[in-house]
Each structure stands twice: as structure tokens, then as C-alpha cells.
Amino acid sequence: MRTRLSTLFDALLPVLATLAALAVGAVMLLIMGVNPIEAYAAMWDGAFGSGNAFAETLVKATPLLLVALGICISFRGDVINIGGEGQMIIGAVLATWIGLTLTNWPGWLVITLSLLTGFVGGAIWGGIPGLLKAYFNVNEILSTVMMNAIAVQLMNFLLRGPMIDPSQAERASKIPQTARLIEEFHLARLVPTRLHAGALIAVALAVLVYILLWRTTWGYRIRAVGQNPHASRYAGIKVSRYMVLALLLSGAFAGLAGAVQVFGVNYRMITDGSASGFTGGAGFNGIVAALFGQLHPIWSIPASILFGALLVGANKMQRMTQVPSALVTVLNGLVVIFVVSSEIWRRRRQRRRMAVAGPEETPPPPVEKKPQQAEAGA
Amino acid sequence: MISDLLSVTVLIGILASGIRLATPYLYAAIGETFGQKSGVLNLGVEGQMLLGSFAAFYVTFKTGNLWLGLLTAMLVGALMGLAMAYVTVNLHAQQGISGIGFYLFGLGMSELLFQSLMGSVETIQGFPKVHIPFLSDIPGIGEIFFSQNALVYGAYLLVPLAWFVLNKTTLGLKIRAVGENPDAADSLGVSVARVRYFTIILGGTLSGIAGASLSIALLNVFQQGMTSGQGFIAVALVYFGAWRPVGVLGGALLFSLVNSLQLWIQVLGIPIPSDIAVMMPYVLTILVLVATVSRVRAPSALSKPFERED
Numbered sequence: 001m002r003t004r005l006s007t008l009f010d011a012l013l014p015v016l017a018t019l020a021a022l023a024v025g026a027v028m029l030l031i032m033g034v035n036p037i038e039a040y041a042a043m044w045d046g047a048f049g050s051g052n053a054f055a056e057t058l059v060k061a062t063p064l065l066l067v068a069l070g071i072c073i074s075f076r077g078d079v080i081n082i083g084g085e086g087q088m089i090i091g092a093v094l095a096t097w098i099g100l101t102l103t104n105w106p107g108w109l110v111i112t113l114s115l116l117t118g119f120v121g122g123a124i125w126g127g128i129p130g131l132l133k134a135y136f137n138v139n140e141i142l143s144t145v146m147m148n149a150i151a152v153q154l155m156n157f158l159l160r161g162p163m164i165d166p167s168q169a170e171r172a173s174k175i176p177q178t179a180r181l182i183e184e185f186h187l188a189r190l191v192p193t194r195l196h197a198g199a200l201i202a203v204a205l206a207v208l209v210y211i212l213l214w215r216t217t218w219g220y221r222i223r224a225v226g227q228n229p230h231a232s233r234y235a236g237i238k239v240s241r242y243m244v245l246a247l248l249l250s251g252a253f254a255g256l257a258g259a260v261q262v263f264g265v266n267y268r269m270i271t272d273g274s275a276s277g278f279t280g281g282a283g284f285n286g287i288v289a290a291l292f293g294q295l296h297p298i299w300s301i302p303a304s305i306l307f308g309a310l311l312v313g314a315n316k317m318q319r320m321t322q323v324p325s326a327l328v329t330v331l332n333g334l335v336v337i338f339v340v341s342s343e344i345w346r347r348r349r350q351r352r353r354m355a356v357a358g359p360e361e362t363p364p365p366p367v368e369k370k371p372q373q374a375e376a377g378a
Numbered sequence: 379m380i381s382d383l384l385s386v387t388v389l390i391g392i393l394a395s396g397i398r399l400a401t402p403y404l405y406a407a408i409g410e411t412f413g414q415k416s417g418v419l420n421l422g423v424e425g426q427m428l429l430g431s432f433a434a435f436y437v438t439f440k441t442g443n444l445w446l447g448l449l450t451a452m453l454v455g456a457l458m459g460l461a462m463a464y465v466t467v468n469l470h471a472q473q474g475i476s477g478i479g480f481y482l483f484g485l486g487m488s489e490l491l492f493q494s495l496m497g498s499v500e501t502i503q504g505f506p507k508v509h510i511p512f513l514s515d516i517p518g519i520g521e522i523f524f525s526q527n528a529l530v531y532g533a534y535l536l537v538p539l540a541w542f543v544l545n546k547t548t549l550g551l552k553i554r555a556v557g558e559n560p561d562a563a564d565s566l567g568v569s570v571a572r573v574r575y576f577t578i579i580l581g582g583t584l585s586g587i588a589g590a591s592l593s594i595a596l597l598n599v600f601q602q603g604m605t606s607g608q609g610f611i612a613v614a615l616v617y618f619g620a621w622r623p624v625g626v627l628g629g630a631l632l633f634s635l636v637n638s639l640q641l642w643i644q645v646l647g648i649p650i651p652s653d654i655a656v657m658m659p660y661v662l663t664i665l666v667l668v669a670t671v672s673r674v675r676a677p678s679a680l681s682k683p684f685e686r687e688d
Contacts, residue, residue: 032494080474141421141474142614149607149660157653248447274603287478324493327499329486333425336479337461340471347470 014292016193017338018306021331028330039321047309048315053316055193061280061308062090063257065202067286068293068300069209070253072124075295076213077246078226083129083144084254084283085275086151090125092262092278093120093155093253096269097163099181099262107184114185115201115259122255123248127149129249134240140247148283152275156178159271168243176269187264196264202304205253209297217369222246251282280311281329291339307332386518392642393522396635397530398596402427402588402605403630404533404611407619410583411626414616415544416577417557417679418466421477422458423585425484426610430455430589435600436495439502446592448529451590452583458484459582463575470683481609489602496600504598505529524564529587529595536584540623553577557677560684570684585609614663620674630668632666633659 026036047057067084074081081087095118102110103213117230129143158177167174187196213219224232233239258279262269271277289307293300310332398487413420430451438447462480465471505527514524544550555563556573564570588609593600611633619625640655 028490039568067561082478121607132664132668138664139617139666142610142617145607146608146614146660146664150657153653153657153660157657161651229437276603284478284482287475291475324490326486326489326493329482330490331486333479333481333483333486336482337465337471337476340468340476340479341465343471344469344600 010349011294013342013346014294014335014339015023016360017342018335020338021334024334025327025331028327029353030231032323034060034321034323039317039323042317042320043310043313045313047313049316051191052193055191055195055307056312057309058199059194059196059308060280061304062196062199062202062264063261063282063305064286064289065206065300065304065358066257066260067254068290068304069202069205069297070122070250071287071290072209072293072295072297072300073222074126074246074250075215075290076226077222078229079130079133079243079246079250081126081129081144081247081254082128082141082284082287083147083251083252084143084257084286085279085281087122087125087146087251087254088258088261088279088283089151089155089275090258091122091252092258092269093158093163094118094121094255095259096178096181096262099185100163100179103182110185111187111263114263116254118259119252119256122258123252123256126251127244127248130244130251133247134148134244148275152273155269155275155278156226156271159269163269165268175270178268180268181263184265185263187260190235194265196260198260198264201260203301205256206297206301208319210254213297218242218245254286257282257286285311285332288336386616388642388646390518390521392635392638393415394525395632395641397494398521398526399638400627400630400632401533401591401596403531403612403615403634404627405584405591406609407615407626407630408536408623409588410613410616411540411619411621411623412544412577412584413555413581414680415557415621415677416553416574417560417677417684418574418578419473419477419613419681419683420462420480420581421474421610421613422462422480423477423581423612424605424607425481425587426582426585427484427485427589427592427605427612428459428603428610429458429484429490430586430587431593431604432491432589432600434590435502435585435593436491438594439496439500444505447594448587448590451586453586455582455584455586455589456579457582459579459585461576462582463578466578466683467571467574470554470685473681473683475686479654485603492602499599499601500593501599504593505595514614527595529591532587533591533629536646537623537627544590544623554677555683557679560682563686564684564686570686574684585612588612588637611663617676618667619668620670621677629666633663636662638668 002355021039029036047051048054051168061173067088070084071081098114098117099110102113129140129147132138132143133140138213156176159178163178164174165177165179168177187198189196190199213223221232221237221242222245224237225239229239269278275283285307288301289303292306293303310328314328318325406427410420410423433454434447434451437450438444458480461477465476466473507525507527508531510524514520544553552563552568552573555568556570560570589605592604615626615629615633618629637657642656643650644652644656
């Protein structure tokens with residue numbers, strides 16, 4: 001009973017962290033002279049107030065979930081991928097190129113091929129930092145950041161030059177965008193809103209990632225490497241190979257997110273020169289969603305919906321109360337800070353639990369449990 | 379047109395702006411060096427810079443006092459450092475991730491404040507050029523090194539100062555000890571927590587100055603997201619410079635000189651697509667990281683929270 005209660009408490013930690021962030025947000029709103037209840041009500045209304053609003057929330061949640069799935073894999077493998085933005089861009093660029101080239105092919109085939117290409121594109125963009133980490137000891141945080149900057153410039157170059165919409169190329173304005181994908185290549189709409197089949201793909205993949213991480217050898221090894229690289233190496237796991245794999249898969253899901261964004265929402269790529277102009281910051285916010293979902297693919301589903309709702313709701317709040325929607329970025333940051341800070345309570349209780357119950361509850365990898373056992377004995 | 383690049387005036391221009399552009403990287407990366415030397419990876423530099431950048435600009439815009447603007451930026455950076463220190467030292471939060479939280483916080487907060495307090499892009503008179511007597515009259519050299527503004531000089535003075543503090547003082551010894559072997563340092567009576575608080579707050583303060591150098595000394599405007607990844611690059615430069623202030627200086631100069639070159643290439647209309655040119659410093663950074671990083675060792679306790687064993 002006690003264990004169940006404290007497991008429940010663990011699951012509630014992110015919720016408490018969000019409430020804390022919202023409370024800080026409320027104080028900020030008060031300082032700005034805005035009634036927080038009114039602002040948050042507008043937010044709620046904008047995100048869930050109507051069928052259309054909820055559909056928009058799900059549309060925003062889809063790329064977050066896809067990125068979050070990749071983050072679940074990489075963070076579980078103890079590699080920190082903050083290159084989601086760049087990986088989304090590369091995936092989107094390659095997928096768009098397929099969609100604009102194979103115009104005579106049947107729709108279902110092109111969509112499948114494009115999404116796969118996006119997946120592979122992201123995998124390449126995530127795999128490079130993986131290889132650099134595994135074989136040259138280059139910190140992946142830094143290389144993924146650099147790869148983001150490179151991807152943005154690559155996108156800008158392609159959309160201004162080789163991939164520019166032919167009709168724009170003739171005009172003086174030269175808006176940096178590609179041509180529009182033909183109707184047959186658009187991802188199917190689910191209901192008469194902007195909600196598209198990408199949302200279903202994302203949810204199905206969440207289940208697949210769960211299976212990958214907890215029911216396959218690959219997933220087991222990725223997690224083992226993440227928990228204790230030394231013990232894993234001792235157990236015969238090729239640590240560097242699984243680090244590369246974790247980053248590669250992580251990038252692949254972000255790449256797919258980019259492709260889905262093009263084929264399900266925008267139907268073309270357009271750049272304002274920055275990464276977030278295309279991604280809407282999903283490469284970063286996906287990290288927030290994954291952390292909130294405790295790096296669990298299934299829990300990442302509601303987490304992504306929550307952050308999708310915050311993004312959509314923020315626009316409504318801005319219209320109703322003139323509070324800049326950037327407030328949501330602040331809240332996202334606070335949620336991350338509070339979630340990682342609250343980990344300490346979970347760890348403390350886990351240790352206490354272990355001291356009572358013995359080491360059976362420790363996670364699966366065959367690692368030496370030296371510190372815990374020492375404590376259990378004490 | 380390529381030959382234009384080789385004319386003396388252009389070369390002087392490239393070098394002078396290269397020296398100038400290194401300023402924000404130097405402040406932020408030297409600050410980060412202190413943090414990492416003590417075992418703390420602060421990924422929130424970008425957020426601290428953005429908030430510092432806005433604070434400096436807003437205060438200067440309202441009061442006309444550049445030094446007051448700079449001071450506010452330092453204070454804002456220090457406060458963010460304090461929060462970061464509490465989260466990483468007392469709550470043992472995973473540093474890479476909490477850093478992303480502070481980045482998002484700074485990004486959103488600077489945008490929120492900008493939109494609610496200012497709303498439109500304004501310009502100000504930033505720190506003026508200070509011509510050093512005699513030295514600035516030397517042809518070429520004078521223009522490159524001795525006709526910059528106060529914050530640029532400050533950034534370069536910081537390098538030997540940081541070297542001295544880290545390598546020649548007791549404080550530096552404590553910082554390095556805490557970063558290499560916190561248990562040993564602790565057993566010798568060094569307060570790991572106090573040292574890390576100091577380095578993280580110092581890092582925050584310097585990141586604040588780095589942000590201010592953009593908004594009130596180099597560009598003299600504030601725009602949303604104006605640091606455009608420079609805070610992250612500053613973190614990379616610490617690895618690049620192998621945790622030594624002189625190495626950081628080398629990295630910052632290399633990066634900003636390539637950047638300056640790429641700007642001049644665009645100004646001169648040399649037919650390299652500007653997007654590709656902008657990309658070069660990043661590609662170069664990765665290549666240099668590949669070439670150098672594997673040979674040097676990070677502080678042993680980097681990004682590991684310290685838990686005292688009772």
C-alpha cells in the first residue's frame with residue numbers, strides 16, 4: 001500500500017511541477033496587471049473550448065510527441081539530443097524534395113516514401129553527432145547545437161535557391177518557399193478540421209517505441225548503457241554502438257516530425273530565416289514533453305497534448321488579454337526546471353524503499369548495485 | 379572580386395570586426411569555464427545572455443546610462459546563476475536538462491518583457507569607441523586592436539585575469555579541486571557547495587555582460603532571440619579551448635574571425651551563397667572539436683552532482 005501510494009506520488013510529481021509553474025505564471029500575470037484566472041481561462045478555452053480548438057491542440061501536439069519519442073530513446077540511453085530542430089528541418093527538406101519530384105507516382109506510395117525519407121534524414125542528422133561522440137569523444141550537446149545551425153542555413157540556402165517555388169523565382173519578391181505539394185500527397189484529414197493522420201501515426205509509434213525500449217534486446221541495451229556504461233561494457237555490450245543507435249533513432253523521430261509537419265499541415269516549406277520559423281520550437285518543446293512524460297513513450301502522449309494545448313491556448317490568451325504568448329515559453333522553461341528539480345524527492349524515496357524492501361525493485365540492467373546494497377545493509 | 383578581400387583596408391576591417399565580434403563569446407565562455415572547472419555544466423548561458431541583453435538595453439534606453447544598463451544585466455545574470463546554483467547544487471538536478479529549462483525561461487522572459495515593455499525595436503547610442511592614446515595611431519594595428527569600445531577591452535583583459543585566478547590563487551585551486559575530485563576537496567574542508575555557487579553565479583554575471591555587449595556595445599538594438607545561439611557556441615568554445623582561458627580565447631577568435639570573413643564576403647558581393655557562408659563557422663567548430671577534443675580530458679566531476687556521503 002505504501003509503495004503504491006508513493007508510486008502515485010511519483011507519477012504526480014510532473015503535475016505538481018506544472019501547477020508550480022502555473023502559479024509562478026500567475027504571479028507574473030498579476031505583476032503585468034492581468035487577472036490570472038481570466039488569462040488561464042482564455043488559455044483553456046483556446047485549447048479545449050470547441051472541437052476545432054481541441055483539433056488544433058492535437059495538431060500542435062503531433063510534432064511534439066514525435067520529437068518526444070526520440071528524446072525518450074536518447075535520454076534513456078544517456079545521450080542528450082538537443083538537435084531536434086535541425087533534425088526536423090533535414091527530415092522535412094528531404095521529404096518535401098521527394099514529394100515535389102515524384103509527382104506522377106501514386107499518392108499513398110509517395111506519402112509513405114516521403115515519411116520514410118524524413119525518418120532517414122533525421123537519422124542521418126542525429127547519427128552524425130552520434131558517430132562524433134562514439135569515435136571522437138565530441139560532446140553530443142555541442143555537436144547537435146552546431147548541427148541545428150547548419151541545418152537552418154542549409155534550409156535557407158535550398159529554399160532560396162535550388163528548391164524555390166518556380167513561380168516565386170520569377171517574381172521580384174522571391175519569397176523563400178517551395179512549391180505546394182499536390183492534393184494527392186496531403187496526409188488524410190481525420191475529421192473536418194486540420195487534424196491529420198500524422199496524429200495517429202505518432203500514437204502508433206509511441207506504442208512501438210514502448211515495445212522497442214522494454215521488449216527488445218536493442219531497447220534493453222540502450223537503457224543498460226544509459227544506466228551504467230561501465231557495467232554494460234563489462235557485460236559485453238558495445239557501448240559506443242548503442243550510443244550511436246540512440247542518437248540516430250532520436251534524430252529519426254524528429255526527422256519524421258518535420259516530414260509530417262509538411263505533409264499534414266503546411267504542404268510546403270517556407271523559411272523566415274530561423275529554425276523556429278519552421279519547427280515552431282517543437283525540437284525543444286518535444287524535450288519538455290518527454291521529460292514531463294518521465295521519458296516514457298506512452299506517458300509522452302498526454303504530456304504532448306498538454307504542451308500542445310499550452311501553445312494553442314497561448315494564442316487565444318494573447319488575443320483576449322494582450323499577454324504575449326511568449327509567456328508559454330517561460331512556463332515551459334519553468335516546468336523543465338521544476339521537473340528535474342523534483343527528481344530529488346523521487347530518488348530519496350526510492351532509496352528509502354530499497355532500504356526497506358531490499359534491492360529487488362532495482363531496474364533491470366545487470367549492473368553492480370554496490371552503493372544501494374551498502375545502504376540497505378547500513 | 380576575390381582580390382578585393384586581400385586589400386589592406388578590407389583585411390583591417392575583417393580583423394577589427396573579428397576582434398570585436400569575439401567579445402560576447404569571451405565573456406560567456408570564460409564564465410562557463412569557471413563553472414565547468416568546478417564540475418558544473420551550465421547550458422542556460424543562452425537564456426542568461428538573452429535576459430541580460432534585454433535588461434541592459436531597456437535600462438539604457440530608459441535612463442540613458444550605459445553603465446547602469448550593464449550593471450542591471452550583471453545583476454540579472456547573477457540572479458539566474460543563483461537559481462541555477464540552487465537547482466544543481468542543492469537539488470542535484472541533471473545539469474544538461476535544467477540548463478535547457480533556464481534557456482527556455484530566458485528566451486521566453488526576454489521576449490515577454492520586450493513585448494510588454496517596449497513593443498517595437500529601438501536603437502540607442504552604445505558604448506563609444508575608446509581610442510587608446512598613441513597605440514591607436516599605429517597604422518593598421520591601431521584600428522584593429524586599440525580603437526574598440528570599453529566592453530571589448532574588458533573581454534580581452536578577462537582572459538589573463540581568469541588564467542591568474544584559476545591557476546595562481548587558492549580560490550582557483552579550490553575550484554579545480556572541486557571539479558576534479560569533490561570528495562577529496564570536501565574531506566579537506568573545502569565547501570563544494572560554496573565553490574560551485576560562486577562559479578555558477580560568476581558565470582551568470584559574465585553571461586549577463588555577454589548579452590549586454592551585444593545590445594549596448596556591438597549592435598545597439600534589442601531584438602527577440604538576438605543572441606541566435608551564441609550562448610550555446612560559448613559552451614562549445616569551452617570544450618574547444620580545453621578548459622583553459624587561453625584556449626577559449628583562441629577558439630573565440632577563430633570563430634569570430636571566420637564569422638567576420640563571412641560577413642565581409644557578403645558585403646563585397648563575392649558569389650558564395652550567404653547561407654553557405656553563415657554555415658562555415660559552425661562546420662569549422664565541429665571539425666576543430668573533432669580534431670582537438672579527443673586529446674584533452676574534461677574535469678572529472680563535470681556535470682555530476684555532489685552528494686556528501688554521511
